[in-house]
Amino acid sequence: MAINENNDTVIEKNAFMNVHFNLLYINDQNLMCDCDVMWFVYVRHDKPFRTQGGKCSKNNKTLSELVPRDFDCIDNVASIRSCNVSQSVDLSCEYNYLTTNLTRWIHSRSGILIREMNIDFVDKDTNTLHFSFCDHDDSGEYTCMLETDYSLLPSINISVHLIVNGLPVVLNRHTEEKGDDLILSVMFYSIPYDFIIEWLQGPDNLNEDPQYSILVNNMTVKLKQYNVDVTTDGFISNLTIHNFRRRPSDVYSCRISNVYEEVVEQFILGPATLELERRAYCDTSNSIELNCTLQLVGATPVSWIHSIAGETIRSLQGRHVNTSNILTIPFCNSQDTGDYTCRWKTDILGQTIMEKSTTLSVSGPPFFISQFTTVDGGDTVFSVTFFSKPYPNDPRWYFNNEPVALGAKFQQTTSYTIVQIRQHRVLVNVEGFISNLTVHKAAYGLYKCVILNSFGEVKHLFVIKQEHNTFSISTTEATTSSETTENSVTVIIAISSSVLGVVIVVICIIIFIRRISPKTSDKYNSTMPTR
Known part of the structure; x- marks a missing residue:
């Protein structure tokens, strides 16, 4: 042979x-x-x-x-998949040589475990891992772990590298004085790696100006993915201003662009340098501190400003510790997402303000914004709008608790939309999602939409019923989130405390009455006439 x-x-x-x-x-x-x-x-x-x-x-x-x-049967060269931010992608896990069962998918980067994927993201028939909306947080290596019934080869791992293309992401920046020179630095990463760097002062491009030196170097950068610290290949760009002399309100900008978009990082050079991390991350129910430092004699901090898309949400007071203005945000939730601007007064009259902003990203379970139903001829359309950070998996629709079979009877669409959410009593417009289920000749029964991300899930119910020969649709949100639970516990504790307080007061009154009753009786008896 x-x-x-x-x-x-x-x-x-x-x-x-x-x-x-x-x-x-x-x-x-x-x-x-x-x-x-x-x-x-x-x-x-x-x-x-x-x-x-x-x-x-x-x-x-x-x-x-x-x-x-x-045969270790682990891909020596893992396959590579790519997607653009907000687009969908499937990662396959195929092995045709032994009978296997999927145990789990894991997500890692540079050897650091980020998360174990929720089984609801996986097609159980094909072991395919599905992403409805790619995000930078999803970049990295995904390992599909299979088990076999063969004792000499008990497990097989298959790896896939996922590359997410999108706009450049600025991770941090700093300034450094070196003799008579001032160096402005921006740390960032960009996928794809092809990008253009431009430094400007006001509208003037400095790339060819001999008074300035511009360098771009590779470096290992730190970032957070799903609140896990990881490292990856990134870049640093330095602008050296030779013979620097501070002037009020000097504005320098670093413009980074790739084929997808451009970002601009701005330096406002006042009498001193304000230090604040460019980005911050928090999960729901966790706390975070934003630390803003200014090395300038006589400077005093003023309140922080929380804003989103340029709209002010609230003013917050930080703690002044030496040269730091520290803002603590206890128990992060989605309402805390946005930009936080640290501000310092640099003169006695308070007319000169130095400020710098950081962007806080809060991850947590999805939540519904609104729901509505429309009837068009023989078609009934159930719609929900919702918000999710991180990006959600495809919404799942059910009829009488059974997954709907998409086809002529059921049609599903999910897309981006602008939704309005309330952030600390202020309504703001943010990017959310809308999911529609179109049902041809909808039958009576229960229709359910389930929204899932890596932090939790929510459900919304639509009920079609017949009352007195009348066709009616009712809706309700059927979900249990940690926030709801905490609020319920708080209410229960408050009610219990009130009831307990009332009981204690009643007991005290009864004891008091019983103690004074004998004395009153004796006094009354002593005044009675004798016969």
């Missing part, structure tokens, strides 16, 4: 089950000996045979010398 190993050769698992041979001729001298020959070794390892010609390039073994443990 002879075999040629090339890129077109696929050895199926039943190819050698009933073939009897003693000698195998190998025409190629250097064999890949990868998982394509796994089934051959699996079914023949206990049946002696010899080979003529050909050895495995990675371990110099002949095919007859191989044993199943020589």
